[in-house]
Amino acid sequence: ILLTMGLLSTLVGGWAGLNQTQTRKIMAYSSIAHLGWMATILTLAPNIMLLNLSLYIMMTLPTFITLMLSSSKTIKDLTTMWTISPTMPTMMLILLMSMAGLPPLTGFMPKWLILQEMISHNLTTMATAMAMSALLSLFFYLRLSYTTALTLPPTTTQNKMKWRLTPKQNTITLSIMLILSTMLLPTTPT
Template sequence: MSPTTLMILISSLATGTIITLSSYHWLLAWIGLEINTLAIIPIISKQHHPRSTEAATKYFLTQAAASALILFSSTVNAWETGTWNILSMTNPQANILLTMALAMKLGLAPTHFWLPEVLQGSTMKTALIISTWQKLAPTALMFLTINNLSPKILLTMGLLSTTIGGWGGLNQTQLRKIMAYSSIAHLGWIAAIAPMMTNIMILNLMIYITMTTSMFLALITTQSKTIQDTTTSWTSSPTITITTMLTLLSLGGLPPLSGFLPKWLILEELTTQNLTLMATLLAMTSLLSLFFYLRLTYTTTLTLSPNTPPIKHKWRFKPKTSKLLTITLPASTMILPLTPMMLL
């Protein structure tokens, strides 16, 4: 793909998201989502491989169906109330349709089936965009309409997503599929806290994006695509191997690291709202995700591949460490002490 074409597509991608973020009219928000979808399709399918074509087709069909559902729900609400304002979604049926559409856009269970397949058919960089940037616009719409959405449906979706995200990742050997199930689980936490505390929801989204970006950049640098590839990542760069381990543990939500912060706040808020059972179930389902994060940590830092080259380092490839990795890494591992400042 030529640099000019890629620049146009990335600009369109950013423009679509910004239009949705800044809109107050449902048609404008829908236009932003459509621009976003149409811009990412060529980026997914640029490999000219049957797998990437399949991924692009699945992504297009799912996102088109979700956009149509958003348009239908807003039309139903406009028919009932006479307004197209995003903040005036008062029709219960329209709100249920909107919740399902946003869940499909985000990859929340039970409409999560497209996400692992699309990520597996994409390149690592494209998978990074789908896992991070593409979550901003639907989350913004959820943020704007959260006062009218059903808390019971969101809590059920959140619990289902954390369960499926943990369970589905256990059986995977492909790192992109593991990151897809990780995304489903993290978005489950976001959906669970959304009806109660939107500021914790935004904080969780920011930390999730930072950790996922850091993890994908580390995998891109070491050229790792399967669990077996992580066993030789130390030959590329021992420093990145250590940082990958810390990022994985942070994704799992272990206490000294940044990933513990949103889970801690969410469990505290759920307990305050007398949803103790929900908090307990969420904490238990996160153990499933923690298992495959720990398995990846183990293969990355504590095992040697049976076919390790006789030389100590990969002499043929000098890793080009991304500057973005040096920015996202401290944020994805070391911001837990800043918790009091973030809650002001």
């Protein structure tokens, strides 16, 4: 039952997140999808679930801090993130791609371990469905990343935008969390 609920959770989180424009709702549906991955592996290998949970927290925390510092409520608000800090869109891009589970980043490791464990328990069909449902989440992470790092807000008047505002808070903590959340791939257990 837990395996089926986990699969349904990843599907619901992926499908429901596709049509959202508010960043909080997108992150909520992302959390639902990630919890589906954790629920699926809980019965097979609880230690992998704990690893997945800790890495998810380390990836989500800097993402929410970045959204908070940039005051981004909608996807459209992400286009002005570069005015706060020119490096913030790049950090957000890396964090989102890590949460999506793309290979060179840390978020790839837990998904790979979960799929490997499912295949070793002869759950190949479910592993394939989980991998396909991850593509739904990848789509809205790509949408957020594209808006954050590759677009500028549209204007109809010629005005000068502030290139950089004074940071409201020190971003050293955010930088450390970014490094931890993206560079832990070499620590993959064997």
